[in-house]
Amino acid sequence: MTRDPLPPGIDPGRPSIARVYDFFLGGTHHVEADREVARRIADVMPDFPTVVRHNRAFVRRAVRYLLDEGVRQFVDLGSGLATAGAVHLVAQEFGADARVLYVDSDPTVAADNRSLVPAATAGSVAADLRDPASVLDCAEARRLLDLDRPTALLMIAVLHFVPHRDDPAGVVAGYREAVASGSFVALTHAEDASRVPGTFEAARLYSQDVAQIHLRSRTEIADMLRGWELVAPGLVATPAWRPDPEVVTPPTRLNGLAAVGRKP
Incomplete structure (x- = not known):
């Protein structure tokens, strides 16, 4: 069963990155335009839904690791919808009292998230992650976060939407400079894997129907992690x-790359 989560004035014929991902994750926050794009992508790259689920599973493992390291405040940049497997839910699962700021450039997604998260310990803002200062100095960030304490920055499957001209490595460095020593970044990024059948067509469909995607090499992705201790x-x-070890991971030909880094 699906529902139309869109408030009046939002074009239901325009797909959303967050809602396409929600469809692949088995959620209910999507409309027919999102489902149609998702089906077209899956037709040319059947592995893609599993890749999306791999990203969400990585969030759970990374957040669990960060909680074990004593981190209790998180900024989820390009968060998408805070539904099943979202950061605050993982923290609750492991009995941790964490604070979470969800950041998404889509005002509709940010508004939806405000209805999904506990207001006392989590918040949601519509902001452009390419401007670290405005994100970390917004009212919700000031309410939830103490930047003098270690903070976890999550950049899950989002930096491949940042164009080369906007210097994604510089964006990550901007956040690193703004947070305290002992802070972390958890990052995943789509890898340029043109050798995998369907990659080019899936990227073309994504760029045409949802948002421009920029596949990058391992070297380019590693460059984003300079200054972090992996x-x-x-x-x-x-x-x-x-x-x-107890989870059987379905194999895919296209996985993307992931890392967690600590600020010295």
């Missing part, structure tokens, strides 16, 4: 980052 096993295929 946690073992380093920059690896997303399902290979500290996998749960």
Whole structure:
């Protein structure tokens, strides 16, 4: 069962990144335009829905690791919808009293998230992650976060939407400079894997129907992590980052890369 989550004035014929992902994750926050794009992408790259689920599973593992490291405040940049597997829910699952700021450039997604998260310990803002100062100095950030304490920055499957001209490595560095020593970044990024059948067509459909996507090489992704001390096993295929031994991970040909880094 699906529902139309769109408030009046929002074009239901325009797909949303967040709602396409929600469809792939088995959620209910999507409309027919989102489902149609999702089906077209899956037709040319059947692995893609599993790749999306790998990203969400990485969030759970990374947040669990960060909680074990004592981190209790999180900024989820390009968060998408805070539904099943979202950061505040993972923290609750592990009994941690964490504060979470969800940041998304889509005002509709940000508004939806405000109805999904506990207001006392989480918040949602519509903001452009390319401007770290405005994100970390907004009223909700000031309410929820103490930037003198370690903070976890989550950049899950979002930096591949930042154009080369906007210097994604510089964006990540801007956040690193703004947070305290002992803070962390958790990052996933789509890898340029033109050798995999369907990659070009899936990227074309995504760019045409949802948002321009920029596939990058391993070297380019590693460049975004300069200045961070990578946690073992380093920059690896997303399902290979500290996998749960009891969980069977469906194989895919296209995984993207993931890493967690600590600010010295």
